[in-house]
Amino acid sequence: MANGRVVQTADRTIGSRQLAALLPPEVLARPGYRSLADALRTLLLDGRVALHVRLPAERDLAEVLGASRATVTGAYDLLRESGYVRSRRGSGTWTELPEGHAPVGAHLLGGAGGYRPDGEDGLDLAIAAMGAPEDGLAEALARAASRLPAFARDPGYHPFGLPDLRTAIADRFTRRGLATRPGQILVTAGAQQAFALVVNLLCRPGDRVVTENPTYANALDALRQARLRTGSIAVSDAGWDMEIAESTLHQTVPKLAYVIPDFHNPTGALMPREQRLRLLAATRRTGTWLVVDETIADIALDVPAPAPLASLAPRGEGDHVVVIGSLSKTHWGGLRVGWVRAAEKVITELASVRVAADMTGSVLDQLVALHLLEGVEQSLPVRLAALRRRREVLVRALEEHTPEWSWQVPPGGLSLWVDLGEPVGSALAERAAAGGVHIGRGARFGVDPGTFEHRIRIPYTLPEDRLEEAVRRLAAAFHDGVPLAPSVERPHWVA
Numbered sequence: 001m002a003n004g005r006v007v008q009t010a011d012r013t014i015g016s017r018q019l020a021a022l023l024p025p026e027v028l029a030r031p032g033y034r035s036l037a038d039a040l041r042t043l044l045l046d047g048r049v050a051l052h053v054r055l056p057a058e059r060d061l062a063e064v065l066g067a068s069r070a071t072v073t074g075a076y077d078l079l080r081e082s083g084y085v086r087s088r089r090g091s092g093t094w095t096e097l098p099e100g101h102a103p104v105g106a107h108l109l110g111g112a113g114g115y116r117p118d119g120e121d122g123l124d125l126a127i128a129a130m131g132a133p134e135d136g137l138a139e140a141l142a143r144a145a146s147r148l149p150a151f152a153r154d155p156g157y158h159p160f161g162l163p164d165l166r167t168a169i170a171d172r173f174t175r176r177g178l179a180t181r182p183g184q185i186l187v188t189a190g191a192q193q194a195f196a197l198v199v200n201l202l203c204r205p206g207d208r209v210v211t212e213n214p215t216y217a218n219a220l221d222a223l224r225q226a227r228l229r230t231g232s233i234a235v236s237d238a239g240w241d242m243e244i245a246e247s248t249l250h251q252t253v254p255k256l257a258y259v260i261p262d263f264h265n266p267t268g269a270l271m272p273r274e275q276r277l278r279l280l281a282a283t284r285r286t287g288t289w290l291v292v293d294e295t296i297a298d299i300a301l302d303v304p305a306p307a308p309l310a311s312l313a314p315r316g317e318g319d320h321v322v323v324i325g326s327l328s329k330t331h332w333g334g335l336r337v338g339w340v341r342a343a344e345k346v347i348t349e350l351a352s353v354r355v356a357a358d359m360t361g362s363v364l365d366q367l368v369a370l371h372l373l374e375g376v377e378q379s380l381p382v383r384l385a386a387l388r389r390r391r392e393v394l395v396r397a398l399e400e401h402t403p404e405w406s407w408q409v410p411p412g413g414l415s416l417w418v419d420l421g422e423p424v425g426s427a428l429a430e431r432a433a434a435g436g437v438h439i440g441r442g443a444r445f446g447v448d449p450g451t452f453e454h455r456i457r458i459p460y461t462l463p464e465d466r467l468e469e470a471v472r473r474l475a476a477a478f479h480d481g482v483p484l485a486p487s488v489e490r491p492h493w494v495a
Helices: 016-022 025-029 033-045 058-065 069-081 134-151 163-175 190-202 217-225 242-252 273-286 344-358 363-374 376-401 425-434 464-478
Strands: 085-088 092-095 123-125 185-188 208-213 229-236 256-259 289-293 321-326 338-341 415-419 437-441 455-459
Touching (some): 016 242, 025 033, 033 069, 069 085, 163 363, 185 190, 190 217, 208 242, 217 229, 229 242, 242 273, 256 273, 363 376, 376 415, 376 464, 437 464, 455 464
Parallel strands (some): 256 289
Antiparallel strands (some): 085 092, 415 455
16 A cells, blocks of 8 residues: 555556456447447446556457457547546556545445434444344343353453353354364454454555455455555456456465355355365465455355355365354344354464453353354244345335346345446435435445445345335435436446
8 A cells, every 4th residue: 555545566457358258248249439438437336347457458458359459549548538547658557436536434334424323213224234133132141141150250351252152153163064173263252353353463564465346344444454455356246256366366466365255245145166166276375364254154045054165175275264253143233242263373373462452352242142152043044034024025125116226136145235227326325314214335345445336235134114114215315306416427327
């Protein structure tokens, strides 16, 4: 990083054939300079081509497309005029965004209006999480309270986590197909702290890291605060492009790669087994730590819950994989209990980092988590059934009130990744907030500022009647007769 900008380096390039493979068939069939410029701009805004990446030379791209060089030159000229690329003699043409687009910060977590609790008139769709299961939580609290006096006799410091909870987490990994010992588990204050501790231990300012694009917004915040140089692997409606992922890993040799292979946040995509194997092999070749976020792995709605990605690593070849998870999505975000699963040496070093941050976790919270985790096989199906019903209600409401929007129903996870058809995500979030609906605008999830402006993330975690009302208000904000100003100026836009 330099002055908050990503440093342009020669290893951030995209080849002519790679770029051509991302273009829509109609552009490949009849490449005109305007349609080519629109298609390239779409790839940039959709996150499939990252910012600060060098585009192919005009002659090379023209040859691959079977177009004249004048066509590619005209397309690049249009992109330069509108601020989406810039060229420098002897350096090439690089992707960027027009002036005036600042990075998305934590103050925009809850959309344009910021987070506010879901009160009588407010509908919070900015956070993809359910409320606590009242009966299960009350029972777990009662059982935890009965055990608390025994723990109150000692000082209460357990930097690795309560031994019984570490054992319960390890046993669940083993049942899911990844043999795990309690010594491979560190209990943390949620998955976000787990990720921050891992980044703090494994990376130094200026190191290269790779994430999916889009990805979990708070993970991006953690990487930015750690002053790391971030590359990206695109995740589209079709899933992961593993050839580009392998190429990115090979070119940048990042210190760390962060992925959400199980019901990816925000797209909901599920990474196929073959791609998991390729990702494991590619990160091992480059010596990259692979951090797998399993926070949503249990939210399997239409398919069996996937086995841990790390379970596919050949014996003795998975020590570079670090797994993080929590009870926030399966039970309650207010119960700040998460974990890291890694090699025992890494866990010991992470505990040292953790002690410097907050010494230890809450004994009471961990006792509650222990009882919830012991009963997860019985409680989880009930939660999943509720989510299926809510997802159905959300889809039906969107079909009725916003038929011009598009989305894919994911096989699991907690939200829909909705395409608005035009780059007005931030403007819609601002207008919706005035109407009491707080929504996650797409730009919040982009590695590069200003991308995914044509997207919003809509969770199906609220009760059914609240979801229906939220969609009605979103539709009213979108259709109120006053055109939404595009969040990113995009001339000659084509759907």
